[in-house]
Amino acid sequence: MDIKNTNLLNKNRLSAITDANNSLLDGYLQVVEAFSKLTYQSVYVIDYTEMKFEYVSPNPLFLCGYTVEEVMGLGYDFYFKTVPESDLKLLDLINEAGFDFFDRQPADDKKLFSITYDFHLTHKNGKSVLINHKLTPLFLTEEGKMWKAICLVSISHNQMPGNVAIHKEGSDAVWYLNLEQRVWQKSLKPKLTERELEVLRLYAQGLTINQIADKIFVSPDTVKYYRRRIFENFRVTNIVEALAYAVNNKLI
Missing domain, CATH: 3.30.450.20 (PAS domain)
Structure with missing residues (x-):
C-alpha cells in the first residue's frame, strides 16, 4: 500500500x-x-x-x-x-x-x-x-x-x-x-420490549437461563423465547454478540 x-x-x-x-x-x-x-x-x-x-x-x-x-x-x-x-x-x-x-x-x-x-x-x-x-x-x-x-x-x-x-x-x-x-x-435502532431489556440486563449480570427464569417468574422456555427475539432484532447469533450490540448502541 x-x-x-x-x-x-x-x-x-x-x-x-x-x-x-x-x-x-x-x-x-x-x-x-x-x-x-x-x-x-x-x-x-x-x-x-x-x-x-x-x-x-x-x-x-x-x-x-x-x-x-x-x-x-x-x-x-x-x-x-x-x-x-x-x-x-x-x-x-x-x-x-x-x-x-x-x-x-x-x-x-x-x-x-x-x-x-x-x-x-x-x-x-x-x-x-x-x-x-x-x-x-x-x-x-x-x-x-x-x-x-x-x-x-x-x-x-x-x-x-x-x-x-x-x-x-x-x-x-x-x-x-x-x-x-x-x-x-x-x-x-431496533426496539426491545421492557421484558426483553430486562432479560438482556440479567444476562449482562452473568445469570443463567434458569436463574433469569426464577428472577422474573417465568419458565426457562420463556426466557429462551425472549432471547431468540433479541437475537432476531439485533441480527446476531449469540448472547455475547447481543450484549456487545446493545452496549455499542446504548440500549442498556
Missing part, C-alpha cells in the same frame, strides 16, 4: 491552527487521562494538524507490545506497523467515507456523531486480534473541520473486520457503511 497517498494520512490533514482554537485546550488532556483510568478500553487522542497521537493510555491492547512513548513517537506510522495490509485498505475506505459523511453534517451537529468499526491489530509477537475502534470529535476548527478526536479500543465481539456504523447522540438513527457500494445506509 502506498503510504504517502493513503487517505489515512491525507483526508483530514489540517494546516496551522489559530490562537482562538488553541485557547480551548487548557487542561483537557488531564480530563482524558482521568477518563482512561475509569475504563478497561484503550484510549488515545488524534491531532489532525500533525497526524500524531497526543495522548495514549497504557492499556496494552492498543499498544501491541510497544511502549506508550514508542506509540506516541510513531504517530500514524503505528497503523502501518500493526495493521495488516488488507485491513489498511479497509481503514483507507472508512477514513474517506467517514470524513465525507462528517463534512456534510451541519456545523452545530458535528460533535454529536461517533463512528465505530472493527479491524485487526498485530502484536509484536506476531499474533493478531480483531479490535473494535470508536472515534468521536473532541475539538473542531472554526471552519468545522475535525481537529482532535478521542478514540476507544476494545476487543471486537464480531468475527470479521468492517461492521462500520455511525451513531448520532440523542437519535435513534444509525448509518451503516455498505463496503461494496461505498455508500451510507440509514436505519433505526
Whole structure:
C-alpha cells in the first residue's frame, strides 16, 4: 500500500491552527487521562494538524507490545506497523467515507456523531486480534473541520473486520457503511420490549437461563423465547454478540 497517498494520512490533514482554537485546550488532556483510568478500553487522542497521537493510555491492547512513548513517537506510522495490509485498505475506505459523511453534517451537529468499526491489530509477537475502534470529535476548527478526536479500543465481539456504523447522540438513527457500494445506509435502532431489556440486563449480570427464569417468574422456555427475539432484532447469533450490540448502541 502506498503510504504517502493513503487517505489515512491525507483526508483530514489540517494546516496551522489559530490562537482562538488553541485557547480551548487548557487542561483537557488531564480530563482524558482521568477518563482512561475509569475504563478497561484503550484510549488515545488524534491531532489532525500533525497526524500524531497526543495522548495514549497504557492499556496494552492498543499498544501491541510497544511502549506508550514508542506509540506516541510513531504517530500514524503505528497503523502501518500493526495493521495488516488488507485491513489498511479497509481503514483507507472508512477514513474517506467517514470524513465525507462528517463534512456534510451541519456545523452545530458535528460533535454529536461517533463512528465505530472493527479491524485487526498485530502484536509484536506476531499474533493478531480483531479490535473494535470508536472515534468521536473532541475539538473542531472554526471552519468545522475535525481537529482532535478521542478514540476507544476494545476487543471486537464480531468475527470479521468492517461492521462500520455511525451513531448520532440523542437519535435513534444509525448509518451503516455498505463496503461494496461505498455508500451510507440509514436505519433505526431496533426496539426491545421492557421484558426483553430486562432479560438482556440479567444476562449482562452473568445469570443463567434458569436463574433469569426464577428472577422474573417465568419458565426457562420463556426466557429462551425472549432471547431468540433479541437475537432476531439485533441480527446476531449469540448472547455475547447481543450484549456487545446493545452496549455499542446504548440500549442498556
